[in-house]
Amino acid sequence: MTKAKAGARVLYWFRTDLRITDSPALNAALAIDHTAAFYPVWCWDPNYVYGHRVGLNRWSFLLESMTDLSDQLTKLNKKQKLHVVRGAPEKVLPMMWNSWGITHIVWEKDSNAYAKIRDERIKALAKDTGVEVLEVHGRHLFDPTEVVKANHNKPTMTLHQWQSVTGKMGGVDQPQPTPISLPDPGDVKLSDELGEERHKYEGVDRNAHIRTGSDTCFDKLSGSKGDYAVPTIAEMGFGQPTTSIRGGTTAGHEKLSNFLSHPDDVATFSKPRTAPTSLEPSTTLLSPYIKFGCVGVREIWWGCKEAIKKWDGKGGQETKEPENMFGQLEFRDMYAAAEAAEPDFERIRGNSVCRYIDWGLQNQYDKDGQEILPRPRGGDEDEERLAAWREGRTGFPWIDACMRQLKNEGWIHHLARHSVACFITRGQCYISWERGMEVFDEWLIDWDPASNPGNWMWLSCSAFFSQYYRVYGLVSWPQKTDKSGALVRKYCPELKNFSDKYIYAPHLAPESVQKEAKCIIGKDYPFPILDEHAEKDRCIARLKNAFALGLHGDAPEVLDGTAPDLLRKKHEETGALDVKTAKEMKEEKAMKKREAAGDSTLDGYVKKAKR
Numbered sequence: 001m002t003k004a005k006a007g008a009r010v011l012y013w014f015r016t017d018l019r020i021t022d023s024p025a026l027n028a029a030l031a032i033d034h035t036a037a038f039y040p041v042w043c044w045d046p047n048y049v050y051g052h053r054v055g056l057n058r059w060s061f062l063l064e065s066m067t068d069l070s071d072q073l074t075k076l077n078k079k080q081k082l083h084v085v086r087g088a089p090e091k092v093l094p095m096m097w098n099s100w101g102i103t104h105i106v107w108e109k110d111s112n113a114y115a116k117i118r119d120e121r122i123k124a125l126a127k128d129t130g131v132e133v134l135e136v137h138g139r140h141l142f143d144p145t146e147v148v149k150a151n152h153n154k155p156t157m158t159l160h161q162w163q164s165v166t167g168k169m170g171g172v173d174q175p176q177p178t179p180i181s182l183p184d185p186g187d188v189k190l191s192d193e194l195g196e197e198r199h200k201y202e203g204v205d206r207n208a209h210i211r212t213g214s215d216t217c218f219d220k221l222s223g224s225k226g227d228y229a230v231p232t233i234a235e236m237g238f239g240q241p242t243t244s245i246r247g248g249t250t251a252g253h254e255k256l257s258n259f260l261s262h263p264d265d266v267a268t269f270s271k272p273r274t275a276p277t278s279l280e281p282s283t284t285l286l287s288p289y290i291k292f293g294c295v296g297v298r299e300i301w302w303g304c305k306e307a308i309k310k311w312d313g314k315g316g317q318e319t320k321e322p323e324n325m326f327g328q329l330e331f332r333d334m335y336a337a338a339e340a341a342e343p344d345f346e347r348i349r350g351n352s353v354c355r356y357i358d359w360g361l362q363n364q365y366d367k368d369g370q371e372i373l374p375r376p377r378g379g380d381e382d383e384e385r386l387a388a389w390r391e392g393r394t395g396f397p398w399i400d401a402c403m404r405q406l407k408n409e410g411w412i413h414h415l416a417r418h419s420v421a422c423f424i425t426r427g428q429c430y431i432s433w434e435r436g437m438e439v440f441d442e443w444l445i446d447w448d449p450a451s452n453p454g455n456w457m458w459l460s461c462s463a464f465f466s467q468y469y470r471v472y473g474l475v476s477w478p479q480k481t482d483k484s485g486a487l488v489r490k491y492c493p494e495l496k497n498f499s500d501k502y503i504y505a506p507h508l509a510p511e512s513v514q515k516e517a518k519c520i521i522g523k524d525y526p527f528p529i530l531d532e533h534a535e536k537d538r539c540i541a542r543l544k545n546a547f548a549l550g551l552h553g554d555a556p557e558v559l560d561g562t563a564p565d566l567l568r569k570k571h572e573e574t575g576a577l578d579v580k581t582a583k584e585m586k587e588e589k590a591m592k593k594r595e596a597a598g599d600s601t602l603d604g605y606v607k608k609a610k611r
C-alpha cells in the first residue's frame, strides 16, 4: 500500500486489463491512502490504431469490452466511467497529470517487448514530474519477467522447464476481490495544447486496407462530444464486423461460469480430445477475454480448482497437465516467459530461439536491420500459395473452411490453427511462419504477442517442437473427428452437396458426381493448388537439412545473409529439392516402361499406329 501525504490523485491507466474483478493493479490503485480523485483512463493510441495490424472483429471486440468496462465503473460510482483520451500515451498522459494534479499513476505490468519500451518512457516522464508510478503484475499466472530471472535470464522453452522454475516461486495467487466502490473523479477538463502533435503517426498505416470511411477518431482529444466516450467503429472509418463473439467482461464471465458449472467437463478436460471440426467450440473460447483481460487468469485457475473439488468423480478420469485446463493456462505463461527474454521473438532474424529454415517469403531487412516495407514481391508460386491460403481457396476444403472461419469469426479451434499453420509452413507450402503469423495477427480476436509467434514457431518446428516428419493430413486429419465435414459445409457452401466420401477431397469426385453436386472443380471451387504428398516429402527433406545445419536467427550466417546459400548447397548435395513421392516414382517407372516399349514418343506412336 502506498501512503500519500494528503489528497492523492490517482490515474489508473487501463490497457489490456479491461476488468474490475481479479485485478491486482486496480486493487493496488484503490488501496492508495487518502485518495481525493480517481481517474480511470484509456489512451487511444495512434501507434496501436495505425501501427498494429488489427481486423474489424478485434476492433469491435475491443470497443465492446471498453464500453462494458465503462458501465461496470459507473455501477461502482455514478460519477465514474472509462475516460478515453485520444492520443499517444507519452503525449496525453503528461497532459492529464499536469492538468489534473495527478500524484500516482497505476497500471497492470506488461512484459511484452513493445509495451516494455513504451512503459519505460512513461516512467521516465513521470519521474521528471514527480508522479509516482505503480506497475503491478496480474496478466499471467506468474510474472514473466520474474520467471525469466529465475530461469537464469533464459526463455522458458518447454512446459516442463516453466513448471520447474515456477514450482520454486510459490503457488498461483488467489483471485483478487472485486472493488465495491470507486472514489469520484476530479475535474476532467483538458486543453488540447498539443493539437496534431498528440496523435502524430509517421509509420505505415497497417489498417488502411480495411478503412472504407473517413477516419475522425483523433479529431478531438476527448471525442466528438467532449465526453471522453469510447470511440465507435464508424469514427475509425471502419465497416461492420462479422463475428458473433461479443466483447466485454460480462460476456467473458458468462462463458467462464458456464464452463465451471459443469465440474465433469472441467475435471476431464483434455485438449487433444476436443474436436477442431465441431460447429460449436469444443474448448472454452475464453481466449479473446483473456487476451483483453476481461477475465482474470487467477479466477479461471482457482475456479477450475473449486469445480474439480465439487466433482463427483464420475464420467471419466481426471486429466492432468499438459492436456487439462491448468496445462492450457501454463502454455500461455510459458510463451510469455519465452517472449519476455527474446526481443526478436516475432521474427526470424536475430531471434535466438528460432531455428533458421530457408522458407519462402521471409521478412527482408536493410543494412541497419530495419524491415523493408512494403515487402518486395517473392517467388510467384509462393505469393500465389500464400494468397490462396489467406483467401480460403487452396482447393483443400479443410484448410479453406478453417481460413474462412478464422476471417469471419476471428477465432478457430487450436487444432484447426495447427492444421493451417502446418500446411502453409513445413507441411506443404514451405512459406515463412512470419507471413502466416501476420494473417493471424490481423484476424484473431485473441491475438497475443507471445502466444501467436510462439505457437507459429512450434507449428513450423522453428522452436519448442522438432518432429518435422509429423504432418497433418489434409483429408485424413479432419476425418478423425468428423467424417461428414460439417465445418466445410458451413464455410464452403459451394461444396455442401457432395457426399461424405468426397467432402474433404471433391477433386477426386467423378464428373457426374460434381455435376450432381452442382459444383464443378476448377470452376465453382478450385483444384488443389499443390500435390499434398509430394510437397510434404520435399518439405521434410529440406527441414532435415536445416536441422543438420543447426543455425538460429541470431547466427552470424543469418545476420550476414550467407545462411540461404549454405542451406541451398546442402539441398543440392542431398537432392532435397528433387525428392519424389512414392506416387511420382511409380509414375516415372511406368513412363520408363512405356518408353522402353516405344510408347511415349511421337516416333513410337507413329510406329505403333503403322503396325
Ligand SMILES: Cc1cc2nc3c(=O)[nH]c(=O)nc-3n(C[C@H](O)[C@H](O)[C@H](O)COP(=O)(O)OP(=O)(O)OC[C@H]3O[C@@H](n4cnc5c(N)ncnc54)[C@H](O)[C@@H]3O)c2cc1C
Pocket (backbone or CB within 6 Å): 271, 281, 283, 284, 285, 286, 287, 288, 290, 291, 328, 329, 331, 332, 333, 335, 412, 413, 414, 415, 417, 418, 421, 440, 444, 446, 447, 448, 449, 451, 452, 453, 455, 456, 459
Ligand atoms: C498457430 C497458432 C497461433 C496461435 N495464436 C494465439 C494467439 O495469438 N493468442 C492466443 O491466446 N492463443 C493462440 N494460440 C493458442 C490456442 O490456439 C488458443 O489459445 C486457443 O485455441 C483458444 O481457444 P480457447 O480459449 O477455447 O482455448 P482453451 O483450450 O479453452 O484454453 C484456455 C486458455 O488457455 C490458453 N491457451 C490454450 N492453449 C494455448 C496455447 N497453445 N498457447 C497459448 N495459450 C494457450 C488460452 O488463453 C486459452 O483461452 C495459437 C495457436 C496456434 C497453433
